Amino acid sequence: MKIxxxxxxxxxxxxxxxxxxxxxxxxxxxxNFFPASETTFLRVMREELGKDVYEDPxxxxxxxxxxxxDLVRIETxxxxxxxQFSLMTQAGYHNYxxxxxxxxxxxxxxxxxxxxxxxxxxxxRELLWKATKREFEKPQNIAHASDIIYKFxxxxxxxxxxxLINQKTGKPLKGVEHIGCHYSRMFPHKGVGxxxxxxxLAGMIETFGGEVVDYPERRHxxxxxxxxxxxxANRGFSVASSKKKFESMAPYKPDFILTNCPGxxxxxxxxxxxxxxxxxxxxxxxxxxIPVLTYEELAGLILGYxxxxxxxxxxxxxxxxxxxxxxxxxxxxxxxxxxxxESLGRPExxxxxxxx
Amino acid sequence: xSMGNIIEKLKEDIRFVEGLNACINCGTxxxxxxxxxxxxxxxxxxxVDVQSNxxxxxxxxxxxxxxxxxxxxxxxxxxxxxxxxxxxxxMALRALSQELGYFTESEKGRQQLVLKRTVGEWSxxxxxxxxxxxxxxxxxxxxxxxxxxxxxxxxxVMDRLGANYQRDGVGVLRRIPQDALDxxxxxxxxxxxxxxxxxxxxxxxxxxxxxxxxxxxTHDNEYFDHIFMANNGQHQKD
Numbered sequence: 158m159k160i161x162x163x164x165x166x167x168x169x170x171x172x173x174x175x176x177x178x179x180x181x182x183x184x185x186x187x188x189n190f191f192p193a194s195e196t197t198f199l200r201v202m203r204e205e206l207g208k209d210v211y212e213d214p215x216x217x218x219x220x221x222x223x224x225x226x227d228l229v230r231i232e233t234x235x236x237x238x239x240x241q242f243s244l245m246t247q248a249g250y251h252n253y254x255x256x257x258x259x260x261x262x263x264x265x266x267x268x269x270x271x272x273x274x275x276x277x278x279x280x281x282r283e284l285l286w287k288a289t290k291r292e293f294e295k296p297q298n299i300a301h302a303s304d305i306i307y308k309f310x311x312x313x314x315x316x317x318x319x320x321l322i323n324q325k326t327g328k329p330l331k332g333v334e335h336i337g338c339h340y341s342r343m344f345p346h347k348g349v350g351x352x353x354x355x356x357x358l359a360g361m362i363e364t365f366g367g368e369v370v371d372y373p374e375r376r377h378x379x380x381x382x383x384x385x386x387x388x389x390a391n392r393g394f395s396v397a398s399s400k401k402k403f404e405s406m407a408p409y410k411p412d413f414i415l416t417n418c419p420g421x422x423x424x425x426x427x428x429x430x431x432x433x434x435x436x437x438x439x440x441x442x443x444x445x446x447i448p449v450l451t452y453e454e455l456a457g458l459i460l461g462y463x464x465x466x467x468x469x470x471x472x473x474x475x476x477x478x479x480x481x482x483x484x485x486x487x488x489x490x491x492x493x494x495x496x497x498x499e500s501l502g503r504p505e506x507x508x509x510x511x512x513x
Numbered sequence: 514x515s516m517g518n519i520i521e522k523l524k525e526d527i528r529f530v531e532g533l534n535a536c537i538n539c540g541t542x543x544x545x546x547x548x549x550x551x552x553x554x555x556x557x558x559x560x561v562d563v564q565s566n567x568x569x570x571x572x573x574x575x576x577x578x579x580x581x582x583x584x585x586x587x588x589x590x591x592x593x594x595x596x597x598x599x600x601x602x603x604m605a606l607r608a609l610s611q612e613l614g615y616f617t618e619s620e621k622g623r624q625q626l627v628l629k630r631t632v633g634e635w636s637x638x639x640x641x642x643x644x645x646x647x648x649x650x651x652x653x654x655x656x657x658x659x660x661x662x663x664x665x666x667x668x669x670v671m672d673r674l675g676a677n678y679q680r681d682g683v684g685v686l687r688r689i690p691q692d693a694l695d696x697x698x699x700x701x702x703x704x705x706x707x708x709x710x711x712x713x714x715x716x717x718x719x720x721x722x723x724x725x726x727x728x729x730x731t732h733d734n735e736y737f738d739h740i741f742m743a744n745n746g747q748h749q750k751d
Binding site for chain 2: 193213217228230262285288289377378391473
């Protein structure tokens with residue numbers, strides 16, 4: 158079929174995403190700070206969508222944070238990445254899913270580098286063999302995990318128990334989305350919607366019944382900046398970047414923020430707490446913050462998973478105001494219990510930011 | 514390093530080659546750059562200086578705070594009308610600054626030791642660049658009381674959230690098998706990663722001595738504390 162007209166115009170903003178049989182590489186930051194997001198992703202993939210997702214305990218950090226804190230040269234990082242591909246090859250898979258945006262960006266960077274400089278790919282093969290006696294095939298398809306949820310958003314919505322509709326007013330809930338910088342800024346054609354119109358999260362919000370709210374600083378970085386957050390002396394950069402976004406989005410009264418990068422939900426959640434302590438300012442309703450969700454958490458909530466199974470208790474900004482609006486029931490007494498129902502106490506309350 | 518070699522050294526870094534075509538000095542990178550908004554930093558000027566081939570200027574840059582302000586968000590790559598990437602040029606400059614030992618000449622550059630001893634060493638020891646046991650609200654106060662609670666009950670909370678923390682097998686924060694960690698360490702060895710780490714240690718020890726500060730291999734020494742916290746207040750725009 159000849160592609161013409163608007164379809165041709167938008168073709169470069171489309172992305173091919175594999176439909177099944179995936180090798181899944183976890184994210185270091187997500188495992189530390191939003192562990193249940195990855196658990197939820199696999200639950201959705203396997204139990205709801207019936208997909209084959211393989212993981213290998215031997216995969217490690219891709220060295221993305223080490224690379225972007227400039228501790229190692231590209232030779233080290235591309236060889237570690239070659240090893241990840243070797244694990245995929247060994248398991249007989251061809252479709253690679255990265256849980257991390259930094260990893261996803263790096264995989265694209267390295268594959269692009271190898272495509273334009275075959276001698277560098279050859280060097281990676283030699284280095285990997287020298288270090289580990291391993292060989293590898295390159296993935297046929299690379300997706301970020303948010304691409305996968307995006308691809309199956311209609312199936313998730315169809316199976317869903319809830320919609321992003323305010324139960325009291327009947328109106329769509331307002332979501333702002335924040336795309337991780339390395340999702341499509343470096344290689345626009347690798348992301349859904351490219352760098353100009355990234356649609357990966359907006360598509361989920363709309364399909365799940367919500368309304369996407371545009372705001373001036375929608376595309377500003379959350380302020381991780383790698384060394385700009387990890388080193389305490391530099392964190393002014395990080396908090397200032399997030400604050401710029403909060404002040405820009407707050408007048409539009411969003412009901413939630415949706416993110417796809419492992420670091421962004423952490424910064425957008427925790428800097429709201431820090432700003433409330435530093436300046437007494439909160440950005441949500443009635444002294445609360447604006448709830449921040451990962452895309453896996455959102456998918457889990459839509460499907461009717463228990464909010465505490467999805468991991469909302471490890472957010473600093475309370476998500477309950479959003480649950481109330483959607484009409485999702487939750488048991489406050491069970492929020493901070495352990496896996497066996499044992500009491501683990503509860504976190505202290507912040508001095509300004511209201512929590513439940 | 515003798516004059517005449519700096520440009521050649523930079524050109525050995527593929528990121529420098531890929532990141533710098535002819536800059537037309539339009540300033541689009543500076544307009545879009547989050548670091549330029551916060552810091553006294555201008556990627557347009559940096560690219561002009563590098564493009565000048567003036568080795569004196571480039572050596573000054575390698576010893577300066579300027580090259581350490583970028584957050585590597587790579588917004589500049591999207592927007593440059595000539596397909597330059599100041600962020601990649603920065604990465605090449607930072608690599609050379611560390612190779613030549615110039616990074617300890619600036620407050621921001623000296624911070625590389627903190628990064629090496631945290632995300633760098635955690636990656637080799639655990640196979641993860643972050644590791645929850647090592648993160649406390651003492652060093653990361655913005656983690657908030659919810660992290661204090663989680664940290665106090667790490668195994669229980671991880672179990673509740675479906676993790677496989679410090680156990681064998683697949684899953685969140687599983688124990689990565691020793692043979693896998695050995696392979697990662699070997700990769701660092703054959704690709705020069707360990708040499709870079711050793712050089713960061715060596716140059717930092719020398720700088721600590723020069724500054725008369727106590728220095729040891731822990732995270733609890735005068736030099737480490739100093740570089741983690743020091744901010745001379747001169748980095749931001751007026």
